[in-house]
Amino acid sequence: DTLSQMEEAELLVDAASRLSEPFLLVIVGEFNSGKSTFINALLGRKYLQEGVVPTTNEITLLSYSEVDSESIERCERHPDGQFTCYLSAPILKEMNLVDTPGTNVILQRQQRLTEEYVPRADLILFVLSSDRPLTESEVGFLQYVQQWKKKVVFVLNKLDLYRNSDELEEATAFIKENARKLLNTEDVTLFPVSSRSALEVKLSYSNNNDREHHGEVLLSDPRWRSSKFYDLEHYLLSFLDGSTDNGKERVRLKLETPIGILFLVQTAML
Template sequence: MYSGSSADQLKKELEGRVEDRLGPVFQRYGLDIRDLMTPLKWKPLVLVIGNYSSGKSTFINELLGVQAQRTGQAPTDDSFTIITTPEEQEEEGEVPGNTVVSDDRLPFASLRRFGESLIAHLKMKKINVPLLQDLAIVDTPGMLDSVTEKDRGYDYLGVVGDLARMADLIILMFDPHKAGTIKETYQAIRTTLPESAGEDRVLYVLNRIDECENVVDLIRSYGTLCWNLSQMTGRKDMPRIYLTFAPKEGENVPSELRIWMNERNELKNAIGSAPRMRLFHILHEIDRACRELALEVEALSSFRGGFMEKLKDTAKFGMLVCITAFMLGDVFMKLFLGYPDTTFLESLFKGTTSTTNLIWPLVWAMIVIASTTLLVQRFQFPRYVKKTIQNLDSLLTLDTTYKKDLWARIRDRLRLMLEKQAKRQLWVAHSRNLKRLNAFLDQDIRTFYEKIKEKA
C-alpha cells in the first residue's frame, strides 16, 4: 500500500515545483496558486455518502474497529461528522462545528457559508485509531426522498458538493431496498458530484446484500442499480459496484455469503489508497487550474491581438494625417492668418530652411499625435473593450466540448478582468505565459503522474 510519508514527500515536491513554475504566471493574472491547494492542505479525506440506512456508519465503525458512530434503522444520523485522530498530547473527544469551520489549519472554512443550521449539524470526532493517522473520514446524514432544503435547514447538496470537492475518495452507498431511487441521491449523482469530483474518485457500493432473499433477488437489485446509475451518470460504461454486507459480530458468515466477503475487504483496501488518491487529486486540480488559465490567457492574447490590429490601422491613418499636417499646417495658417512669413515648404524650395521654419510643422504634428492618442484612449479602446465584453465568445474558437466546459467556468472571471484591467492586458506578454503553462502541462504534470504511478 502507498505509505502516507512517501505520499507526503511527493506532495511537498509537487507543491514546490508548482510554486516555482506557476506562481509568477498565476500572479500576473491576479490568482494565487496557493489558494488552489488550501482545500487540500489537510489530511486525505474519505467522504461517505448515500441513502439513509444504507449502512454508512456501520461500515465506518467496522473499518475503524470501534463504535465511533451511532447506527440504526430509519434515518439515524443528521450530522456531518469528520472523524480523525487527536493531535499530539491531545485527548480523544468531540469538537463542535463552530470550532471546525474557524480553525484555519483545517480546510472546512468554506462550510461556514451554509449558515448556523449546518454548523449545528457539523462536528469533528477525535479518536485514536491507526488508520486515521493518514486520513480522515466524513460520515454524512443519509440522503432522503421527500426532503427540501427548508426541512434540513441548510443546503444539504451544497455541503455534499463542497466536501466532495475536498475529498480524495467518495464512497457512494446504496442498499437493495432503494437501489438508486432516492431523490437526493439522484440529484447528487446527476449534478453535485460531476461538478465537484472526478469519476475516478467515486466508489459505488451496493451494501446490505445479505438481505437479498436469494441470488435472483440480488441480481435484480444489482440490475436496478446499474440501470438507475446509467440514467443518472449518462455513462456508457458501468463503473465497478462493490457488493458488500456487514458481517454480524460474533456470528459465522453463512456459506452462501462467504464468496462476497472479498468485496468488503477490497473496499476497505481501496480506502487505504486515499493518500495516493490525494496526489492524483492535487494533480487533477493543478491540471484543471492550468488549463483554465491557459484558456483565459489565450482569450486575453486574442483580445490584445485584435486591438493591436485596430491600432495599426489607426496609426497608419494618424501617420498620414501627421505628415500632411507637418507639411501643410503652416501653409493653411499663412493663407488664413497671414503668418508665418515663410512656410516650411517655401523654405524648402528656396533652400533657406532654418529651425524657425520647423516650429509650426512640429507643433501641428504634435497636435495630430496628441489628438490621435486621445482618440484611441478615450474612444477607440473603450469601445473595443465594450464590444469584446458584449461578444466574449468571439475571442476563441471553442471546437471541443472540453474547451466549452472550461470556457463556461472562466467566462465570468475573464469578463471581470476586462472590465477592471483591460488596459493592463495590452502590456502583458500573454504568449510567453501561455508557453510556460503549456510546458508545465506537457512536462511537469506528466512526470508527476508517472512518479505517483511508479510508487504505487
C-alpha cells in the same frame, strides 16, 4: 457576480493547500442505507450511533486522535461552523472521513456539503441499501454532483438481503447501468457488502492485540469472507499506497480537485 467569483477563488486556494493533506473520503447515502454501520465497520468500532432514526443531522469530519478510546474522543465546532470528531481508528491516520446527513436531507438544506465538501473530496463513497437502491433523492444528488466530475464509488449495503447470486447480479447490473448514465461514465465501481456482518466480526476480534496478523485472523473467519468487506477495504487502502495503480490515481485525483475547481471558475467568468 463578484462575490461568487471571490468564493470560487477561495475554494481554489483551499483545494491547492489541501494537496499535502490526508486523503478526503466523503461518505454519502440516504437515511437508513446503513451508512453509520458501514462507517463503524470501516473504523472497526461502534463510534457512530446506529438505528432507525436519522443519526447524522450535520456534516461531520472524522479525524485521527492519538488517544486510544472505545468511543469518539472529542467533538468540537470550529469558528467556521465545521464540526469535527477525533477518533483513534488507525485508518484515520491515512485519510479523513466526512460523514453526511441522508441525501434526502442534503438536497433540501445542506448547501455546505455540496458546495464545499463535494468539490474538495478526493473520493465519494455512495452507500446504497439493497432493499431500495437508487431512490429519487440519491439520483438527484448524483445528478447534482456530476458537475464536479468526482470519482464516485458505490457500496451496495445489506448484501444479506439478497436470497441468491442471481438477485445480486440483477441489482448490480441495474445500479451500474443507471450510474453510467447519471455520471456520464463507463467506469462504474461497485462493492456489494454486509456492513453489519463485517462490524460484528471486527468487534469479536477487537481485543486481539496481534495487529500484524489481524488481517489473516479476519480472513480465516467465514463471516468476514461472506461480508465481502475485505475487497472494499483493500481497494480503499490501495489508494494510500503510491506504488499501486490506485495509489497513482489518488495523486491524480488530488491534483484534479484544484484543476476541476479552476475549470469551473474560468467557465463561470466567461
